[in-house]
Amino acid sequence: MIRAYGDRKDDGRVQLSFTLPVAVSGRAKEAARLFCEALGLKDVAVATVESAGSEFSFFVVYARADVAIDFSKIVVPEVVVPEWDFKEINKVIEKKIGRKVVVVGACTGSDAHTVGIDAILNMKGYAGDKGLEAYPWIDAYNLGAQVDNAALLTRAKELSADAILVSQIMTQRDLHIENSRQLVDLAHKQGQRKMLFLLGGPRIDHKLARELGFDAGFGPGTRPSQVASFIVDALIKK
Amino acid sequence: MIRAYGDRKDDGRVQLSFTLPVAVSGRAKEAARLFCEALGLKDVAVATVESAGSEFSFFVVYARADVAIDFSKIVVPEVVVPEWDFKEINKVIEKKIGRKVVVVGACTGSDAHTVGIDAILNMKGYAGDKGLEAYPWIDAYNLGAQVDNAALLTRAKELSADAILVSQIMTQRDLHIENSRQLVDLAHKQGQRKMLFLLGGPRIDHKLARELGFDAGFGPGTRPSQVASFIVDALIKK
């Protein structure tokens, strides 16, 4: 069982900040305290009450949470990826697949944030790790941003892609979830779900991607070689 | 009923940060999420997991709290102080009390933080508001820091003080609460509780001071004139 650690083991110290739509006052401060207590927090210390507008109070709070988590019980699906580097990946494709692997990527829907998908696909890559375009045994197509789900699937079919790579950066009101789910539904409808589907973005993790019907999900800091390794490994296992 | 306001009315958005005593990993992140859910939070987004040591993960989280507080029901005891200034206070003492008011102040126990009590008592005062020493109709004695509760009471008796002013800055493990309560107990025992007892410090508020048996409590930002007004007003009402 683990608890929050502030100054000493198991002291349960947590920090909060939030705004209440009332002017600054002693009552506002008390409301903040009650708010935290309603969350089950103890020893609530309202470190500051700031006037964030004539009708808004902003609070910083420290308090104790008696919450304990059984860490041993936590199981998280994580993408298991062989630790291959650029050279190894190409060698494995050559040996075990024997033809170029085709991948098609895009930032879909109304999302115009290409930096993430570019980091995975373009030559330059990410943090010194070359992008999939640079792999002699991979044919990578980057369709850019604001790409329709339907258009993406059509293009993937044309290219006989092995894998579709989708980037979703905008998450406002769960736009990314709806949009991603819709792609998978469409793929099922069109009988294209046998391809590998990869989802990536700052608010994506493997768990979420799996729930949405993708084969794998990749979050912040993903390196292209991890993505390539996953694809190649999955193709071999198929 | 009020709720936390993040981006829109009643969206309940709150920010948290805390540390769990486990190494950074996907499981640690999940533990952080479960931790927040155990506090009743919804839509938990773990914005970052940072390695704060080989066995510590630090998290920043945004989430939604469905807590609503009935603001209209909140009543907070606040010190009610006439809005007198320096001149008025002296005039009131002259007119209504007719003799100098004697106050004795100290930072008690092992506490060596004099800046707060100095701000109230010494000439210079606080934020342009003169200290009690500067009042012609007040005799103010500042005993400084690290003063014993017993010594403070003895000195107050010698001086026939009207009010005792206690500053408590150190709050580690509720040192200030124990020490303050002990003073009041001792005063009761020695029959000195008829004097006014004022408590001040950054973690003091009127509510706490009253609970500890003081006549009033003063928190951060207190100005000397407020304290003088309170004392004079209370003496008159007695």
Place this chain on the structure above:
Amino acid sequence: MYPLPIDSKLVDECRARASQVADGVHRFIDLHTTVSIERTVLRAYGVDGADAEGVPLVNTSVDRYLKSDLLSRGIATFLGRALLRGAKTMQEAAEELAYGAAVDSGESGPSAAEIVGALAPHTEAAFAKLDGAKKKREEDRERLGVGRTPWKYVIVATGNIYDDAEQARAAAQVGADIIAVIRSTAQSLIDYVPYGATTEGYGGTWATQENFRIVRAALDEEGARLGRYLQQVNYSSGLCMPEIAYLAAVERLDMVLNDAMYGILFRDINPRRTLCDQYFSRRMIARSGIVINTGEDNYLTTADAVEKAHTVVTSQFINEALGRRAGLRYEQLGLGHAFEIDKSIEDSLLLEIAQAQLVRQLFPRHPIKWMPATKHKAGDIFWSHRVDGLYDLVGVATEQSIELLGMMTESIHTPLLQDRFCAIKGADYVFTAARHLADEIRWNPEGKIVARARQVLADAHQQLGEVAAEGMFSAVARGAFADVKRPETGGRGLAGVVERGPDYLNPILDVLEGKS
């Protein structure tokens, strides 16, 4: 501010080269019009309203004449003819263009002079309205005062215009000088301006005339209460760039983000289309006294901020040249740049200072728009807030004019009310603590900062030479900016570009250009 020792001859040459680039662009612009320009003409003449599906009347009218291949004469031609045929108001005339039994082929009928004559009083009324709005803004600014720079510029982005207005007030109450309402995701890709007050946007709120009004009213009221003029911002960009410029002008916005390059590079809008639109919108903006903000800061999110720093300066020179050709005063040219270097690089702050001061110095009369770190922000809000602290410091130390405050939650969500509060309070601290720091510092002439500024200028000079030689369209197609390639005939909206005919008529533009 003590000037960096840079070669003023090089600066002059940069301006000359940028001027050549602008000339090249104008060889296209001056021969073309677009659907959005024509719609703006209708709006300027007072045409308003939308149909049951929300399609504005100006769109229906213009699209009909586009489809009929008649737009090369300018929508004003047909408007004038409708008037001469008996339409009692401009609204009625436009409705006839939209829904009239037949399209007016434009053949026969009144002469050009007669048409112009019929439009003349309406043209006058249009400018009376525009100039009236300008006058009101100037009076308000004068009366209440705009405060010292760097101005604290914050964004609101709730999606709901009423929440936006409330948060705009709260931000003003805690010290914001400028409020920008961010637009709903992808509004720039739709070829009409939505109508009315809106409450459902994604990552921002729809830019509509009514929404402009709601926020303007809130800021006017709040500004009066606070005794401080509050500036309002929105986006004159995307497929409706000129229309939004017009709406901003009559609704008394103070600034608009207005940069064709943003649409081209980051929204895949057709270069021809948006450069034409930009010219017309800037003419409108020049007349209205609004300040534009350009978008060079964005380049550094897709291109590396160290290697491609000079592309920002290149683009600023070009933007200046284009802006001047549209009649913008220097004081209306809020050129953008950003604190966007990877924070893990040693001496990144030195490079940031070099760039910030170089830009400030190259464009001395311009209200420079200083943008915060965004791409290299992280989920660790404490760290990010500290990054913004150094950003604010560079802002005040290099005397930037318009400072978009960084948000500690940049990498997480559009700003919460409290994020904005923390940013404003933090900037106040830094600006106060370092108020006169700019007067204190003289950079070591042998140091890295001076060397970097010189290098960036030299690289921009070089690049301007290349762009002048090949032309802007080709440079953009080659990926000269933001590491993004956009061919001249690619992207959205090319179909809305029309070659002006010999009988092209646009009295609004004529006045804007000072031709009548």
Place this chain on the structure above:
Amino acid sequence: MYPLPIDSKLVDECRARASQVADGVHRFIDLHTTVSIERTVLRAYGVDGADAEGVPLVNTSVDRYLKSDLLSRGIATFLGRALLRGAKTMQEAAEELAYGAAVDSGESGPSAAEIVGALAPHTEAAFAKLDGAKKKREEDRERLGVGRTPWKYVIVATGNIYDDAEQARAAAQVGADIIAVIRSTAQSLIDYVPYGATTEGYGGTWATQENFRIVRAALDEEGARLGRYLQQVNYSSGLCMPEIAYLAAVERLDMVLNDAMYGILFRDINPRRTLCDQYFSRRMIARSGIVINTGEDNYLTTADAVEKAHTVVTSQFINEALGRRAGLRYEQLGLGHAFEIDKSIEDSLLLEIAQAQLVRQLFPRHPIKWMPATKHKAGDIFWSHRVDGLYDLVGVATEQSIELLGMMTESIHTPLLQDRFCAIKGADYVFTAARHLADEIRWNPEGKIVARARQVLADAHQQLGEVAAEGMFSAVARGAFADVKRPETGGRGLAGVVERGPDYLNPILDVLEGKS
């Protein structure tokens, strides 16, 4: 770093005046000893242990001879006599002094020379131990390396030494260079050093020899793992100043806070007592190679940081002069100062820079200790974290040596593990981003920073004249520092000060003073 144009003649005069002040203080010091000095002599001779109530043997022994009015001869006299009477070990000798049937009146018996002779091999052993510890520290530092300055110094203060050790490791893992274990509230007022490992402190952890060892072991282990030498700090101050200096020396601490002025002004410790103690402790520290940190930063919490900035400089000159008289090398003199100006003051950063660079420049070889904002921190942790960002920037831009990292929760609680993490990460960002900023800046000779530095120096020069004229004891009584008045014979611990007799014996001091 480009030097501020200040008058070097004035600086020389400051040093001369400080030297006069130090001479005055030494007229007292050199004639006196204290209970804590004598206890340290016992400790140096290897006397250890405490009774059932926790009273250390060294206290019992010394107190007995104090009460009998015999301490003017030095405890070594009686120790030597006990040896000559047949005690087999120093421990046994000390026990006899403490618990022996009768107090040794010191009359008759061996000659002074005989006593010294009896102590000689033990004196040698004492220094072998001290010097061995020094050598080990130096080897470790050499082997692992201490990294570049500003060193990141953080505090741990859990109250429980095992938690402290764990948090020290965590801090080191994320980049701390120096770990200080804060002492339990009011330890400085108790006239003995507690014994053994402790787990219950208030606002800090008891300083004991065993606690020193526990943290040293943790840091040694962690340092080896990280391939970086980790520095340990504690407090040689309060009534046991010399004893802690000794314990720090043998337990291989790297730095100690050591400043009589802190005890006088902020703990109401008697000036005579603690100045004598300081001299002896600094002799010990000089020998051990430890770096001291002085406490002038604290003045600015009770006195105004703008008006009384010069008192910091005055005190630093005096501390230097006193330190030099105790044999400290410049490299051991970590003079303290602080970023303590009210943050709401316009141009506060300019004033901070002026002070930081002035101090750096006046004391070029010294490892200057730079302290963060504390009094003007607030419960708004985001704001406070930003304040610390500018503090870190001034630290690296003015080339401070030892930087105590500011905590965003300063006004709330002693740092949580996460507060320390954020502070270290934040400092890393600032130090990296501004790594060579110091080489870039030349302050405008006509500017506010230069003017302020000159003014502060002139004021310090003036004040040093006053203090030299009246003497340090009188200046302190008058409230010259920190706005606090402390009479020469007030405060705690005066009873423990004893005039040395003509037959005063202290072989440990003799060696430390290079007299034997």
